Amino acid sequence: xxxxxxxxxxxxxxxxxxxxxxxxxxxxxxxxxxxxxxxxxxxxxxxxxxxxxxxxxxxxxxxxxxxxxxxxxxxxxxxxxxxxxxxxxxxxxxxxxxxxxxxxxxxxxxxxxxxxxxxxxxxxxxxxx
Numbered sequence: 001x002x003x004x005x006x007x008x009x010x011x012x013x014x015x016x017x018x019x020x021x022x023x024x025x026x027x028x029x030x031x032x033x034x035x036x037x038x039x040x041x042x043x044x045x046x047x048x049x050x051x052x053x054x055x056x057x058x059x060x061x062x063x064x065x066x067x068x069x070x071x072x073x074x075x076x077x078x079x080x081x082x083x084x085x086x087x088x089x090x091x092x093x094x095x096x097x098x099x100x101x102x103x104x105x106x107x108x109x110x111x112x113x114x115x116x117x118x119x120x121x122x123x124x125x126x127x128x129x
Contacts, residue, residue, distance in 0.1 A: 002080050004033070004076065004126070008076055011024075011037075011043075011059060015061050020061060021061065032104075034057065036110065039111070042070045042071060043059055044060040045060045046058065074128050077127055085122065085124070086122070091112045091116055092124070100113070100129075101124060101127045101128075105121065107120055
């Protein structure tokens with residue numbers, strides 16, 4: 001199963017259901033995506049609890065003042081059956097800069113803006129707004 005898609009689906013479902021937090025099995029890719037989401041302001045925080053096996057990641061979701069979800073849409077771009085790689089020139093601006101794209105680069109998992117600043121391309125994992 002695609003671990004990135006599972007991560008995004010769990011966050012999307014918990015956010016639309018109004019949950020305060022969601023627990024997800026941990027991995028380095030998931031930690032990188034959670035870090036980008038925290039820095040962009042889509043989630044409050046996350047923490048990883050070591051359990052002797054894979055570890056669990058707890059993500060604390062964030063909502064607007066009216067109580068609606070911070071995520072309007074989470075879209076998986078690169079899939080296991082069809083990978084989507086982009087050069088630094090082709091990293092998309094999501095919703096004219098109101099959303100973010102998440103790119104897996106050789107310098108780690110970065111937001112689209114950070115990847116453009118560092119002038120690196122990579123695999124376009126997802127877009128969020």
